[in-house]
Amino acid sequence: MPVSAAAGRRLVALTIAGTDSGGGAGVAADLKTFEAHGVWGTCAVTAVTAQNTLGLQAWEPVRPELVRAQIESVVKDIGVSAAKTGMLGSFELVEAVADAVRDFRVQPLVVDPVMFSSHGDELLAGDALETLWLQLLPRATVLVPNMDEAGALAGFPVGDRGTMEEAGRVLSGVGPQVIFITGGHLPDADHSPDLLVANGTMTWIDGARIPARHTHGTGCVLSAAICAELARGMDPADACIAAKRFVGRAIAAGEAVGGLGAGVGPVDPGWGGLAG
Numbered sequence: 400m401p402v403s404a405a406a407g408r409r410l411v412a413l414t415i416a417g418t419d420s421g422g423g424a425g426v427a428a429d430l431k432t433f434e435a436h437g438v439w440g441t442c443a444v445t446a447v448t449a450q451n452t453l454g455l456q457a458w459e460p461v462r463p464e465l466v467r468a469q470i471e472s473v474v475k476d477i478g479v480s481a482a483k484t485g486m487l488g489s490f491e492l493v494e495a496v497a498d499a500v501r502d503f504r505v506q507p508l509v510v511d512p513v514m515f516s517s518h519g520d521e522l523l524a525g526d527a528l529e530t531l532w533l534q535l536l537p538r539a540t541v542l543v544p545n546m547d548e549a550g551a552l553a554g555f556p557v558g559d560r561g562t563m564e565e566a567g568r569v570l571s572g573v574g575p576q577v578i579f580i581t582g583g584h585l586p587d588a589d590h591s592p593d594l595l596v597a598n599g600t601m602t603w604i605d606g607a608r609i610p611a612r613h614t615h616g617t618g619c620v621l622s623a624a625i626c627a628e629l630a631r632g633m634d635p636a637d638a639c640i641a642a643k644r645f646v647g648r649a650i651a652a653g654e655a656v657g658g659l660g661a662g663v664g665p666v667d668p669g670w671g672g673l674a675g
């Protein structure tokens with residue numbers, strides 16, 4: 400297992416996210432991804448969802464004070480090498496998480512601006528966007544929106560390479576060091592390019608499109624893999640590229656077992672991993 404040279408301890412990543420009872424997304428996906436990278440996973444649960452491969456049946460937020468308490472418990476005793484945020488649900492939770500990240504100096508930070516579940520259910524209230532923009536995005540080391548999330552944040556529809564680049568320009572003004580906009584929904588049968596905005600430069604990171612039906616958890620595994628690589632000391636832009644490769648393997652592994660349940664099955668971050 401990788402150890403921190405300074406402290407002689409295992410590296411630690413923190414996910415601040417919601418649970419998925421089906422184990423495919425959210426905290427479960429994040430902890431499995433951390434483990435696959437040889438990084439000790441810790442969590443601050445923001446919301447609990449009743450969910451399976453068919454959809455989201457119910458969810459409830461955790462009280463903001465309890466979310467802050469979880470972050471404080473981990474930071475003050477165990478220490479955090481890198482953290483990520485996922486489902487935050489409400490503007491009260493976005494605010495509580497942004498405050499805790501500031502107060503407990505949680506850095507580097509990956510922000511996955513989760514807005515909808517794979518089945519299209521709302522996981523972030525519409526009135527939370529402004530708080531996300533004003534309070535959390537400026538604290539992000541890496542911001543990882545998909546095309547819909549990039550559009551919601553930038554304020555115009557994002558549907559092709561041109562609008563992805565436009566959104567990249569708008570979002571880079573808000574503070575994240577690196578922005579990685581995933582192009583999984585681009586109309587291209589063979590390729591799945593993502594846009595990396597880093598150091599004032601835009602780079603298209605090409606990748607083969609993996610024909611897959613079971614893609615639940617893809618975004619969570621991507622942002623968790625970036626977080627794990629940051630915990631291991633990788634440069635943020637390189638971490639995005641490494642995480643994209645990791646997710647490709649996770650999608651292929653999820654597909655190989657033909658999916659769990661009767662609906663859209665999860666990707667599998669336990670495909671063999673990068674531990675050690």
Ligand code: PXL
Nearest residue numbers: 417418419424425486516517
């Ligand atoms: O992939 C976004 C996401 C994040 N967090 C939770 C989820 C989902 C998608 O379904 O359920 C808890």
